[in-house]
Amino acid sequence: MRMKSSTRHLTGQGTCSAVPAISALLVLLISGFLSSQDLQAQSREANSATNNSRPNVSGSWKLTASISDGGRGRVDEAYSLVLEQEKSKVTGFMNGSDPVSGFVSGSKVTLTITQSLTGQGQKIVYEGYFVGANAMKGTVRVAGGGSWYAKRDPVRAQ
Numbered sequence: 001m002r003m004k005s006s007t008r009h010l011t012g013q014g015t016c017s018a019v020p021a022i023s024a025l026l027v028l029l030i031s032g033f034l035s036s037q038d039l040q041a042q043s044r045e046a047n048s049a050t051n052n053s054r055p056n057v058s059g060s061w062k063l064t065a066s067i068s069d070g071g072r073g074r075v076d077e078a079y080s081l082v083l084e085q086e087k088s089k090v091t092g093f094m095n096g097s098d099p100v101s102g103f104v105s106g107s108k109v110t111l112t113i114t115q116s117l118t119g120q121g122q123k124i125v126y127e128g129y130f131v132g133a134n135a136m137k138g139t140v141r142v143a144g145g146g147s148w149y150a151k152r153d154p155v156r157a158q
Helices: 002-011 013-052
Strands: 059-068 074-086 089-094 098-105 108-115 122-130 135-141 146-152
Touching (some): 059 135, 074 098
Antiparallel strands (some): 059 146
16 A cells, blocks of 8 residues: 555655646747747748849839040940849840840849940940949940949839
8 A cells, every 4th residue: 555655646746746847848948949940930031031132123224324535534425224134144225226135143233235336236344233222333344444323214114
């Protein structure tokens, strides 16, 4: 009978007082595990939003280029661009007829425009970066050098 009383003691009051403590410990462990999963999910969502919010050049743009005029000053020219971007590849037209090709890498933009100034195609490279989602600026690789700025055309935006 003594064995029964010691068994009764183990399964009786001693265990009952330990159950709430073990339950509380399990609740803390589970809630900590779940909250770490929530944090991981939020981190994945934030990374996904960042990746999806990369700048995209698709649409209509007004570009102004300021080019050195062989030591006599600077010439400012205004152009309109219609661009399409698929992944990092950019295609389109300047002023409706001059072909544009290029690429986007992060916030960097490179556009090569084949201008038919004298009936022959002259390639001019515009290198730059995004300034927000609706503007770009950079340098023009031509004799004498130059700079450019482009702003998304809100009237013709896609």
